[in-house]
Amino acid sequence: MDIxxxxxxxxxFYKQRNxxxxxxxxxxxxxxxxxxxxxxxxRAxxxxxxHPGEAHKSSAVWEANLQEELADVLDQVLMIASQYDVDPQQLLQASQDKLTKRFHTEK
Structure with a gap:
């Protein structure tokens, strides 16, 4: 699946749930x-x-949690982009263009 x-x-998915x-x-x-x-x-x-109220978790559990939270952040960025009719591919290109220009690097 692409972006x-x-x-x-x-x-x-979000529309189905209002x-x-x-x-x-x-x-x-x-x-x-x-x-x-x-x-x-x-941080974890x-x-x-x-934290005394939390059970110890393995590094694998924390790594899975990291991926889940990164996905949640990405999803909210994509939702906001959609509501402003911003193409996610344009976001990726804008990021690359800005950094390339700012730091004068090759594409």
Missing amino acids: DEHQRWLVD WYDYSPFIHLNFLTEEVGELARAV IEIGRD
């Missing part, structure tokens, strides 16, 4: 929540978790 296919699937109708502002809040969860996953991998 365009996933965005189409995601929009369909989640797509939430404003981009609400989706931005969801994105913020997901970034916090991603930060927690990265990098420096561990020392």
Whole structure:
């Protein structure tokens, strides 16, 4: 599945649950929540978790959690992009163009 296919699937999924109708502002809040969860996953991998209310988790569990949280962040970015009619391929190209121009690197 490529990013365009996933965005189409995601929009369909969100529309079926009436989640797509939430404003981009609400989706931005969801994105913020997901970034916090991603930060927690990265922290757990990098420096561990020392919380008495949590059971110890293996590195494999934390790695799976990292992937899940990265996907959640990506999904919210794709939702916001869809609501503003921004093609995800354009996002990828804009990122590459900006960095190439900024750092004068070859494409």
